[in-house]
Amino acid sequence: MRLSHDARRAVDLVRQVADRRRAAHAWRGLASERAVPDRVTLEAVVYFADPPVNLYQMRQWYEPLRRLAEQHPAAVITRTIESAVALARECPLPVIHAHSVADIETLVDANDLTAVFYVNQNTRNFQMLRFRRPAHVFLSHGESDKDYMASNQLKAYDYTFIAGDAARARLTGKLVGFDVETRTLEIGRPQLDVHHEPPLPLPDDDRRVVLYAPTWEGDRPSMTYSSLASHGTTMVRALLATGRDRVIYRPHPRTGIADPRFRRAHDQVVQLLRDASHADPEAGHLVDTESAFGWQLDAADACIADISAVAFDWLATGKALVLTEPASPDAHTDGDGIAATLPTVAQDRAADVPMLLTDADGEERRAERARLVHHYFGDTTPGASMARWVAAAEQVMAERAAL
Structure with a gap:
């Protein structure tokens, strides 16, 4: 085991040196x-x-x-x-x-x-x-x-x-x-005043567009907010099963860096969306790992997010939002934060997320979100x-x- 670890480490070091040399050449x-x-x-x-x-x-x-x-x-x-x-x-x-x-x-x-x-x-x-x-x-x-x-x-x-x-x-x-x-x-939040063009146009139909944007697994127990390994595949399967939802999956760029379980969960979600798109090309499901974040706020109708900056950027749109509850008991959750007000989904209720998103779009929920937006961001009028x-x-x- 130790020999295998050392061999992988050596390969990584060689790769890093090669990457650095290529970068130095490009920088010149x-x-x-x-x-x-x-x-x-x-x-x-x-x-x-x-x-x-x-x-x-x-x-x-x-x-x-x-x-x-x-x-x-x-x-x-x-x-x-x-x-x-x-x-x-x-x-x-x-x-x-x-x-x-x-x-x-x-x-x-x-x-x-x-x-x-x-x-x-x-x-x-x-x-x-x-x-x-x-x-x-x-x-x-x-x-x-x-x-x-x-x-x-x-x-x-x-x-x-x-x-x-x-x-x-x-x-x-x-x-x-x-x-x-x-x-x-x-x-x-000055980023709210920046308009982003989507990399690809989404089909113009009556499907609900749902953004699922989990955070990464964190590098210490108090930061284990990600739902990807605990909720991810179950929630995506449930959304695909409705036949009425289009999923934009936007993983955190650091996903899987600290814990390989999250990389495996990411691969499973990607495969689910690929299989669903193959079975129904009109569905327009999207795995988004390359584009800049921002256009999704305009393109999607609803969002599933962990306790992360994505949830707060989405909150400012005023549209339906469901927060995931951290599966890890070590993740610190602020009892006075948005998780105390917005609808949340625990791991054992992950399959219910389509219904929770629908409930989150009610008039009472919209009023709650408006109060939260002012509390977190103040004046959000354009500019x-x-x-x-x-x-x-x-x-x-x-x-x-x-x-």
């Missing part, structure tokens, strides 16, 4: 095209130290960052060459690859940075946090009731941008010694969140420039 061709012009002095940067598997955390910020960069020169700093290549190909901001801490020092010394933004809690963030001149701002990559959203790590940043009243109450109730009033700014994001970023940058 891209860097000159996407470099920050010499005459530009950067005012803000986004620091992203992760490999490409976590780029979903950056992608949702592309358009809000582009809006900010219209008035304030900004760029993305990445620490891995593979992410640098991917970002250079798709991100609207200039991309800088800082391989070493010395590279970061050179960059900071050459620019009058007033803000550094972070989308996750990578431990390498501390290599950037050591610089005193810019303000350090945690953005996160989505609002949710996950335990992660009240991490003590927030104390490392000068500011945390939060979505609304719910986040403020969460931090007030859970963090000890954290001044929520002075260390947070509310911005709503309001984007304007709040830009205003908050400019406020922080102006304050730091004055200091």
Whole structure:
């Protein structure tokens, strides 16, 4: 067993070296095209130290960052060459690859940075946090009731941008010694003001389009929110059995990384949808693992989600939503969060999900969702969140420039 493990590890290392060399070659061709012009002095940067598997955390910020960069020169700093290549190909901001801490020092010394933004809690963030001149701002990559959203790590940043009243109450109730009033700014959810074109048109018929978007299995007991291995195949089978539902399956990009059971469950769901599409080509079921998240919010009529940022983004649409109950007793569920108000489905009721989705579309449920939307995001009229994001970023940058 040990020999087999070592052999797989060796193969992975060889593959990583080969991938890194290919990325380095590609970067040499891209860097000159996407470099920050010499005459530009950067005012803000986004620091992203992760490999490409976590780029979903950056992608949702592309358009809000582009809006900010219209008035304030900004760029993305990445620490891995593979992410640098991917970002250079798709991100609207200039991309800088800082391989070493010395590279970061050179960059900071050459620019009058007033803000550094972070989308996750990578431990390498501390290599950037050591610089005193810019303000350090945690953005996160989505609002949710996950335990992660009240991490003590927030104390490392000068500011945390939060979505609304719910986040403020969460931090007030859970963090000890954290001044929520002075260390947070509310911005709503600027991603709600971004329109996404679907990669493929869905058939125009009377089927109900259901988005099933489970989160990943997590890397620790308190984060085991995913329903994929516990509920997934049963729920999908039940939806396919109605003959009236079209399923868009959108797994988390990290699915199966920490637990192979979830990769197997993913493969089973994919096979179910492929078999159903083969039997009924007009059904239009879709396995969506490549496109950017966002278009699904417009295309689907109802959603099944775990306690995750997807559930909260969907909540803002006002359409039918059913939450899954974590099968693991170790997953922390906020008794004051959306799971206390919205309809939920336990593992032993997974087959009932078509009926639960229908019930979730009632008038009383719609009123409940409207109250939750205001509690979590504040004003969601078109353009309001984007304007709040830009205003908050400019406020922080102006304050730091004055200091």
